[in-house]
Amino acid sequence: MTLHFPTAPDDWLETLGPGDVAVGLADPEAADHPDHLTLLSADEQARHARYHFERDRQLYRVAHAMLRVMLGRHLGWPASALGFEEGEHGRPRLSTPAELDFNLSHTRGLVAVAIAPRAEVGIDVEEVRASRVTHNLKKTVFAPEELESLAPMARAQEVTAFFTLWTLKEAYLKVRGFGMGVLPLDAFAFDVERACLVRAPDDPTRWTFEIDRPTEEHHLAVAVHPAPKQIQTHWAST
Ligand SMILES: CC(C)(COP(=O)(O)OP(=O)(O)OC[C@H]1O[C@@H](n2cnc3c(N)ncnc32)[C@H](O)[C@@H]1OP(=O)(O)O)[C@@H](O)C(=O)NCCC(=O)NCCS
Structure with missing residues (x-):
């Protein structure tokens, strides 16, 4: 297989059990390989071909190859044999x-894949771009109490808090399976200092969140239920 995880125990995906979350990370340039495309289904290959820019095709093929490799190793199925379908709001699931x-x-x-046996998991990664942190965008994506916590911050601290909140909010939307526009972004709120959900349409204490800075340029957040015993994170390479 073309993708492996040099820092991980050989059987980390095979032995993954309830209470474990596996997070695979990849630098799309470093982890790319021509064979990745052969793992993808005809539909995925067609979607891959529709991206106009090579950097978007690369991101897509590395992400979907890593998802297939990780799931295939855990389930003991060939990576290319996995079938996916869309659930509610387009959330992908195994067929x-x-x-x-x-x-x-x-x-x-950056590409990130999370797998969690007998659990629910959502993951989000974002590239830090200070130019995105504008008054208008903050008002569009954050709840009143989140805006209040950002208000007294100096610029550098605000940029970090912005991406921490953004990835936390996305991880929550993704674990719930909400696509774009299903839940208003001010219908739930995080405490950015404690990285925890404080207000939500469901029970906010149901969810455990982990945040990370996998590189200086990236933020990551994972949302899991039930609370995991451990989250194992490893970088992929070819
Ligand atoms: C899918 C969605 C939930 C996240 O998209 P995104 O952050 O742009 O993209 P990400 O790279 O984090 O995730 C994309 C992957 O999530 C998965 N996904 C798709 N629909 C999903 C859903 N309803 N729930 C969970 N995961 C989903 C897919 O695997 C998708 O990968 P693919 O596009 O290569 O097939 C998107 O529909 C969305 O709503 N995004 C914007 C929400 C927003 O306004 N956020 C503002 C800051 S809080």
Whole structure:
């Protein structure tokens, strides 16, 4: 296989059990390989071909190859044999049901895949771009109490808090399976200092969140239920 995880125990995906979450990370340039495309289904290959820019095709093929490799190793199925379908709001799921949840996220320079047996999981990664942190965008995406917590911050601290909140909010939307526009972004709120959900339409204490800075340019957040015993994170390479 073309993708492996040099820092991980050989059997980390095979032995993944309830209470474990596996997070695979990849630098799309470093982890790319021509064979990745052969793992993808005809539909995925067609979607891959529709991206106009090579950097978007690369992000897509590395993300979907890593998802297939990780799920295939955990389930003991060939990576290319996995079938996916869209659930409610377009949330991807395996077409042959398995007792696990998975989610993927990609942004410029980083791909992340999370797998959690007998759990629900959502993951989001974002590239830090200070120019995105504008008054208008803050007002569009954050709840009143989130805006209040950002208000007294100096610029550098605000940029960090912005992407922490953004990835937390996305991880929550993604674990719930909400696509764009299903839940208003001010209908739930996080405490950015404690990285926890404080207000939500469901029970906010149901969810455990982990935040990380996998590189200086990237933020990551994972949302899981039930609370995991451990989250194992490893970088992929070819
Ligand atoms: C899918 C969605 C939930 C996240 O998209 P995104 O952050 O742009 O993209 P990410 O890279 O993190 O995730 C994309 C992946 O999530 C998965 N996904 C798709 N629909 C999903 C859903 N309803 N729930 C969970 N995961 C979903 C897919 O695997 C997708 O990968 P693909 O596009 O290569 O097939 C998107 O529909 C969305 O609503 N985004 C914007 C929400 C928003 O306004 N956020 C503002 C800041 S809080």
